[in-house]
Amino acid sequence: MSDPQPIAAQFAPDAHALDGNAVGGLLAELFGTDVTGADCGCAHCGNVGPLGTLRVYVAAGIVLRCSACSGLVMRVMTRSDGSHLLDARGAAFIRR
């Protein structure tokens, strides 16, 4: 499986999802600027839409899933020293 199911997703039904907007501050730390309005292509289904429309699940890390196919687009883990690890293998591209 190329799309591992993080624990966050298993225990977070859609009723608990947030929008990408909610983690705009965190994404700005990673990208250096606000990217919630930037288009992101899903590597799984090809859907294209603003990062602000991704489904966000908050657990030990932040998980962003495609709003069309629920595929894993990005994961952000924050380490104990405050640095972040971004796994964006589910993003085909980001355009802004």
Add this chain to the structure above:
Amino acid sequence: MALAWQLATVVGIRLETPHVKSYALELPAWPGHRAGQHVDLRLTAEDGYQAQRSYSIASAPTGAPRVELTVERVKEGEVSPFLHDVVVVGDTFEARGPIGGYFVWEPDATAPLVLVAGGSGIVPLMAMLRHRATVGANAPATLLYSSRTASDVIYGAELDALATRGDGLRVVQTLTRQQPPGWSGYRRRIDRAMLAEVLAGAGENAAQAFVCGPTPLVEVVAQGLVGLGVPAQRVKTERFGPSGG
């Protein structure tokens, strides 16, 4: 850098409802915001423990280095009880923003505006309505606002005042749990039939919609609006869920 943390000073606190307060913050390096954006707040305890939350901006852009946030006290929450019970005028904490380039209303928009809010989901939509009034926009606008009881309605008097300006704004409310005597609004949760009634003739095919509230409400409303003919890409949503508080 616009998104660096800065020290915000509380310059005013107003009780909106028994569970909701508004906080006016002064931010020395505030670059200005657009209606619909939010700020991150970060509180640091004496032992170094940090808690961070995102709060929608309620105030219209003014050009002043100042924003107003409206915060609901979430039981079992970590940050909102602190804001409600401990913070007083003159206190400081860290803030960064504005954040969000997607859930944003631009005042030059001419599309009919459709706003749907549940509970404190009214906050970013209020920034849009305040901004709309400030700039004198008069494209048709409809707000459908769901609260539990009359005493839970945030900005009630201000909404009444905005709706009587004669600038094309219509405010429709529903009270889901308890209604005062003589209540003429809706008495149930927002559903597809209610959306259809409220939006009939509101130019839904050309509308720009913003929906903010608890996730289940947002799901129902977003699907309902698309079902009524609002193009999906013109339905912008902001869900708030368990990470709040």
